[in-house]
Amino acid sequence: MQNALLEVRGCKVNLRRMGKGEPLLLLHGAQGLNGEDPGLDALAKHFDVIAPDHPGFGRSEDSELVDDARDLALFYLDLLDALNLDRVHVVGLCIGGWVALEMAVTSSARFNSLVLVNSAGIRLKGVPRADMFVCSEDDLLKLLFARPSAADWLKRWRATPELEDIYDRNRAAAAKLSWSPRLCNPKLDRWLHRIDVPTHIVWGEENRLIPPAYAQALKDLIVGSTVATVPGCAHLLHIEAPNLFAEQVSRFIQRVTS
């Protein structure tokens, strides 16, 4: 794995790059990446995985240009320019999925395909969501995971003082992007018909932060998209079931590119 700082619009972005194959931009979720992400390693067997920390998250600088998910989407279109990447596969987790949707409605010409995993971005009225910010840490872990992998995951964040700081930093950065309206752009659903690239939606069956009804709603809004619901997984399914996550992504991409 290569770790490098890439300057985009005056902001130094921490970029992980690993594997060989077609370029795949992985946009992380509210919890960020902590350096031990077996789901990414599994993806790197098939793709040239490009996984930045969003501005304000992880080891990336904060950017004055990025106040919300829409800004971040435009920022990533700039990042693709900076990397001289014409077209990429995009995988978006949670908030990263929301950013991918905002990018795709702006310019789907940069996409080869799109995979949304437990994606934020739209609001389904009347479908209650749990709140990741108000709950206690114990309850948060229960929301993020269906399996007992939560304690290990949290332990990795507590491994060093730097990672502890990054954990807090990610929470603040996630709040900045998604506090209100919580985890969505209420007008985004109006424009999802513009997404004209192959799209696959992967959801944890036990996700209470963004319940599986959202997977169906996204499928209905994005023409030709497909859905896979994963039993025994919640919001961080790429951590709970890394191989299954990578398989969902790589099989879908193989299918649509062959």
Add this chain to the structure above:
Amino acid sequence: MKVFLFHLMPYAHLDMGYAGKYRAAWVVLPNTYFDPKKGHELYNRYLDELELAAELGFDGVSVNEHHQNAYGLMPSPIVMAAALSRRVTQAKIAILGSAFCLRQHPLNIAEEHAMIDCITGGRLISGMVRGIGAEYFSTGANPAFSHARFQEAHDLVVQAWTRPGPFAFEGKFYHFDYVNMWPRPYQQPHPPIWAPSTGSVETIEWAAHPARKYTYLQAYSPTQSVVRYLNYYRECAQRMYGYRASSDQIGWSTPVYVSDTDQKAREEAKPHIECLFNRLLRLPFEMLFPPGYLSAKSLKNMRSHKRSVSGQEHTLDSLIEQGIIVCGSPETVRKQFMDTHRLLGFQNLLCLLQFGTLPRDLTEKNIRLFAREVMPALQELTDKEYAGQALHAAE
């Protein structure tokens, strides 16, 4: 020294059994716990208490803003200030404070402050606060922009109060083509601005800036924090900005209970003050400090300090011992304030004389006894009694 009666207007009829079912008296506590008929009684009783204080010679009466909770029933302190403005004829009316930055339209609150300033002929003190963390859940305001929005809302409001309109305001968060406030505030250039806080270096440095020189008010704190932060204000003025802060620029806000003897004061205050700290102020860490509300550094300090404010059960004894509350006979209370004044020289004191479930009769007794036996001696205090003054003079 100027002495104020400060009221929180708690929902004293709260079924305290709530604590077995809900994590907090804020944000998630269902409003079905609120009985409007009892609310009617309480609001009127609390206004009576503030009016009584004004009649008894307090220099001012004070209200504040909190949202969606049982701890303080004033989502709009301006409504209370307005209700007081025709009955309280001499004393100051201090709104400490309004959370301008929680609003999409801070100008609406600025207008209301200006109205009260005009009605009272310039007796308004305008506090500016960010609101506590829980407020960011209740109002939807984004905690990650809290500091920046606070500054900008302040700039907008002060300009609206002072600049001839109409003018355009072009900020990051606020954009108005026509800022042209009718009425303008009675006091010129604008009502005194105070900055209440439970202890924030950032707030002190901001308030002490020579362009502002706002009164900093330390609230709800153990003696050691009151000492640290009030002295920091003076140091900050001296070292960072090169001027000597006036003692009028600092204040202390604390719950106070006075009775005939120390023993009696403790017995009478105990259940009510413990209710305030253990039930009405029950707030888990995540609600008190939503992500982004504190700077990374402050959050880290806070975390190492205590993961949960609600984790600790307070007792009357521990609260007295730490100096978070002042409780005892008139002599004890008077002495404690005079001693602390000698040490810190604050010229503003805000006394919370009703707290938690403290009932009408004890509250009235507390107000009257404090006004008769304690307050006159405090109102006499000047910089002459402040030991730090002698130190400065000696330098």
